[in-house]
Amino acid sequence: MFFYSPLEQFTIISLIPMHIGNFYFSFTNSSLFMCLSTGLFMCLCVLVTARGGSLVPTPWQSLIEMIYEFVVSLVSEQVGEKGKQYFPMLFTLFTFLLCSNLIGMIPYSFTTTSHFVVTFGLSVSVFIAVTIIGFQIHGLHFFSFLLPPGAPLILSPFLVVIELVSYVFRAISLGVRLFANMMAGHTLVKILSGFAWSMLSLSGVLKLAASIPFAVVFALMFLEVGVACLQAYVFTILTCIYLNDAIHLH
Template sequence: MYFSPLEQFTIISLIPFHLGNFYFSFTNSALFFLLSTGAFLFLCSLVFVKGGTLVPTPWQSVVEMIYEFVVSLVSEQIGKKGVKYFPFVFTLFTFLLLSNLIGMIPYSFTTTSHFVITFTLSFCVFIAMTLIGFQTHGLHFFSFLLPPGAPLALAPGLVVIELVSYCFRGISLGVRLFANMMAGHTLVKILSGFAWSMLSLSGVLKAAAAIPFLVVFALMFLEVGVACLQAYVFTILTCIYLNDAIHLH
């Protein structure tokens, strides 16, 4: 039983392990990391081990739908040059989607509700996009700091603004995902606790407990939608940043 809406985000050590002053314990966060990764690998194995069929099975339809969705996302946002980055985008989307959805299961753990996790993901994406930009354009990549046609008198201010804006990409991706997942789970927990407290009362208040329960039920469907939407937003922004790095838009 959780006594605070924020206790559901507590990191719990499952297998303690210390090496000197370093702490490498296997936690609930690491466990659900593995579950998120293993869940989709298991789903894919149901399709590819036996081979696809002309009339797709339900599992095959799910995998094909996700695959086609990411393919269209990459082709629309990046173009032909983004084909070689498809495995990365596909892995990122499926991991975020399953991490968010698994977190909706009662008494599970949402890895994407911790800023250290989402920031690490967004920072890695930011570093990767920067390296791809330099690999593709060399030092000419710095030209994105000065919009074409801008007056030279405004160049110092524009360069600083564009540089700060570019650097904040590595933060905004993680903050957006973390804030939405944590806020949604906290709200569901608060309303659930309120409805449970009303059930312990008597008379009219006990009957009125059905109202917050209905709200929680509706909110759960909304949170599932948010979980899918946030995985999509993180992925499409990654594709947009990748497109900027390749084409200098």
């Protein structure tokens, strides 16, 4: 009897190995599904807008318009008028995470956001971009963000250190939140489905009882779809909040 680890679904597999001198590059299953996540949504947008759309929107056109309006309202509410110029970045970020999370729900696919290196790379990129924007707008005055207004002067050294650590940890917490939720949910589904499948191989009452974990797995699949959408929303709205802090120094 073979026992498979529920963590095997997160294994990185090299599809096209490449060597350039002493450096090793490889097109992996993670790379493939990142390209699919981006390419499928781009193809959908092109197909919907190829003829300028229709007055009576099709279901696919309605979906694209709904996502577009959702991100527009998110940027307007969280960042304001000055955040509109950053809408393309936020829209791309949201759609990439949403597609990556949802594609990962398909059996035998791969969830790119279940790897910390991917989510950490995104979060660090967002952190660096937001910091650069803050310095571009405010210059050295951006450092005033580290000292809350009205704080006692005697406490300023401690407050600056605390605020600085809190600010830097944004780069880590943003990625960890997404990675942990996606990995934990997929692992739980894999464990329960494996348990239910093992019970089916038995006989008698235990075989009938296998319907219980199967029902739980079925319910968890719907829950995981909700978590996939929610995590894309949380990552994007936190990016909007950080961008608002950099622009308005709140």
